[in-house]
């Protein structure tokens with residue numbers, strides 16, 4: 160087996176320089192992505208076309224020396240498989256219909272075949288990837304996915320889902336468990352098709368009170384990590400509870416994930432002190448520092464690498480790359496990380 164530095168770090172080894180990949184590394188900042196998107200129609204058509212999705216997954220790896228590839232897909236494929244209609248409205252973002260604030264999950268007709276093309280993408284990427292490149296699959300966390308399912312779209316403060324969770328905890332809990340089951344199935348399918356590790360995106364974990372965080376973030380993540388490990392003990396699970404702040408420490412020690420992602424608001428020196436010794440961390444360059452470029456970008460890169468020098472570290476952004484980021488800034492970031 161070829162050495163995969165990113166996978167080695169997820170398994171607890173320290174590597175210098177740290178391996179690197181970027182959230183949303185396949186996407187609209189790349190002219191070749193925009194060209195393919197113009198040709199193929201829309202985002203969703205591409206995500207369901209294994210040939211196109213594999214090509215998009217590979218695009219950033221042809222340009223940049225990333226150590227990881229991330230499957231080109233979306234966290235909203237799971238609600239689509241659960242029977243909601245999914246569309247992306249230009250300039251407005253995702254729509255799921257009917258919103259579950261009005262309808263019930265049990266009333267929907269699941270269409271599990273909607274997960275199948277994604278496994279086809281995984282197999283195609285796997286066949287093309289360089290042996291030293293690690294391949295990451297992913298899913299949304301049940302909480303974050305539920306916020307979209309309940310509101311039927313993105314929402315500023317996730318008010319609908321948070322309110323439903325207080326008002327109808329049993330109904331909300333049943334929804335979370337259903338998402339959880341499909342997510343376990345879906346991650347297992349990705350692993351069996353060829354990904355080396357999986358990441359759980361919990362983009363809206365920051366909007367919950369501590370008690371609700373336990374209930375809707377920690378507990379479901381625990382169950383997913385345990386179920387994935389029961390089937391695939393050697394596949395690392397990365398948890399990314401964006402916005403969790405100080406609750407990140409409990410998330411890291413209680414959920415059973417192998418590694419945690421830090422968003423850009425987390426002080427990496429604090430994280431080094433607060434997180435379990437030896438636990439791999441991923442992050443956490445501010446995407447706006449990357450967008451801005453220049454000396455401040457170099458300094459931000461150096462500071463993160465220095466703060467995390469005594470534990471396994473995967474260099475990444477704190478969130479997805481902004482679509483207006485110049486390619487040269489990505490090159491500059493990579494040179495800085497690799498030269499460290």
Ligand SMILES: Cc1c2[nH]c(c1CCC(=O)O)Cc1[nH]c(c(CCC(=O)O)c1C)Cc1[nH]c(c(CCC(=O)O)c1C)Cc1[nH]c(c(C)c1CCC(=O)O)C2
Pocket residue numbers: 181182183184185186187196202229230231232233234235247248249250251252253297299313360362479
């Ligand atoms: C909340 C969320 C979603 N999707 C995702 C999250 C969690 C992470 C985060 O917080 O960013 C996760 C995601 N979405 C996408 C990936 C692919 C892998 C990667 O390169 O990181 C991943 C991991 C592709 C995508 N997913 C989407 C794009 C943009 C598609 C396009 O318009 O070309 C990409 C590259 C669309 C998407 N999908 C979603 C939104 C809010 C949007 C933006 C809608 C818009 O801009 O109109 C839901």
